[in-house]
Amino acid sequence: MAATRTIVVAGAGIGGLTAALALAAKGFRVVVLEKAERLEEAGAGLQLSPNASRILVELGLKERLSARAVTLEAISVMSARSGGEIARLPLGEAASFRAGAPYWVVHRADLQSALQAQVEDNPDIELRLGCQFEDVVTHAKGLTVGQRSGMTRQQEPALALVGADGVWSAVRHQLFPEVQPQFSGLIAWRGTIEATQLPREYTSRRVQLWMGSNAHLVAYPISGGRQINIVAILPDTWNRPGWSAPGESMEIKNAFTPRHWPGPARMMIGAVDGWRKWALFTVPDGGDWSSGAVTLLGDAAHAMLPFAAQGAAMAIEDAAVLAQCLAGTDENTAAIPPALKRYAGLRRARVARIQRTARRNGKIYHLSGAAALARDLFIRAIGPQRMLARQDWIYDWRA
Numbered sequence: 001m002a003a004t005r006t007i008v009v010a011g012a013g014i015g016g017l018t019a020a021l022a023l024a025a026k027g028f029r030v031v032v033l034e035k036a037e038r039l040e041e042a043g044a045g046l047q048l049s050p051n052a053s054r055i056l057v058e059l060g061l062k063e064r065l066s067a068r069a070v071t072l073e074a075i076s077v078m079s080a081r082s083g084g085e086i087a088r089l090p091l092g093e094a095a096s097f098r099a100g101a102p103y104w105v106v107h108r109a110d111l112q113s114a115l116q117a118q119v120e121d122n123p124d125i126e127l128r129l130g131c132q133f134e135d136v137v138t139h140a141k142g143l144t145v146g147q148r149s150g151m152t153r154q155q156e157p158a159l160a161l162v163g164a165d166g167v168w169s170a171v172r173h174q175l176f177p178e179v180q181p182q183f184s185g186l187i188a189w190r191g192t193i194e195a196t197q198l199p200r201e202y203t204s205r206r207v208q209l210w211m212g213s214n215a216h217l218v219a220y221p222i223s224g225g226r227q228i229n230i231v232a233i234l235p236d237t238w239n240r241p242g243w244s245a246p247g248e249s250m251e252i253k254n255a256f257t258p259r260h261w262p263g264p265a266r267m268m269i270g271a272v273d274g275w276r277k278w279a280l281f282t283v284p285d286g287g288d289w290s291s292g293a294v295t296l297l298g299d300a301a302h303a304m305l306p307f308a309a310q311g312a313a314m315a316i317e318d319a320a321v322l323a324q325c326l327a328g329t330d331e332n333t334a335a336i337p338p339a340l341k342r343y344a345g346l347r348r349a350r351v352a353r354i355q356r357t358a359r360r361n362g363k364i365y366h367l368s369g370a371a372a373l374a375r376d377l378f379i380r381a382i383g384p385q386r387m388l389a390r391q392d393w394i395y396d397w398r399a
Helices: 014-025 050-058 062-066 092-099 108-120 170-175 249-255 263-271 311-326 333-365 369-389
Strands: 006-010 029-034 045-048 074-079 084-090 104-107 125-129 132-139 142-149 152-158 160-163 182-194 206-212 215-222 227-235 245-247 275-282 294-296
Touching: 006 014, 006 152, 014 029, 014 050, 014 108, 014 125, 014 311, 045 050, 045 108, 045 215, 045 311, 050 062, 050 092, 050 311, 062 108, 074 369, 084 369, 104 108, 104 215, 104 227, 108 125, 132 170, 142 160, 160 170, 170 294, 206 333, 215 263, 227 249, 227 263, 245 249, 249 263, 294 333, 311 333
Parallel strands: 006 029, 006 160, 029 125, 074 206, 160 294
Antiparallel strands: 045 104, 074 084, 132 142, 142 152, 182 227, 182 275, 206 215, 215 227, 245 275
């Protein structure tokens, strides 16, 4: 395939690898640059609601993922104030059939491994590990993307550059240096435990969302149900950039005190041997995503709080829409910038709504006192089916 059909993707995370597959399916040659020498686990679990899993299935990943992912049966909404479940939102096969795709939970490493295998099987995609994006220069014939591997620098002619390199994006820094990630004041603590460590009722194929005073806890099965992913969100001033720093067990145990948290929640916290934590940063809403033949995707464009379980899903959606917008541009360099502007225009309103929803959810989850009681009563009153229907605008989306 001619070099003029080349699109360079910076970053081999979930969004970057999905973008590579989606672009290759539209006839492009794709070069993926990843500064890490090998793709390793960052984080633990991911929720892939039907709006995201549908795209992965269409890209041919169903067989690779179905053995590793867990299809959820329900989402249990739990209240630390009342000490137990206040609503159970039904998912399972019926919900998957209605949505046309499964609601999966999966270990991030399993998803990345499946995407990497699919990429490496595609002759039109070249994955360059240990190769870092450095700069990009625009000219009449398109772009020249500078990259470095060790002491070796090389240049790649391309039609377009996609910055899928995360919240601390080097591509965004070159395009829009004034845009800086903002610390949310919240820390995500993550750990995993073997399912055999918990009583059976806490290892079923469901998400448990525990809402508490100024904190919340999420637990769900991963790795084919063999492990349980635990995520606790707490306010803190610690704001070191990065995805994975060691966390002190006593610090999080002291935050989940018997006064405010019931035994089942504290049991899960206590079962985790090794905690990792990271500060939650976001990218401000409403900024530009594209400049000429360069655009941003996923966290590089719109890093958000994880309280709608849609961070990875939005990157996957971005990839599908980006590929559709670039399809048909052929080798016409003049057609690329308007196609990228169209991509950003199609995505911005939906992503902004998800960002607002995530922020609102975080506030609702952390209510205390009379406000928490009112929240719990409201959730009980509207019932699980209506609660689930409030997510239709997210789950039923199609590229």
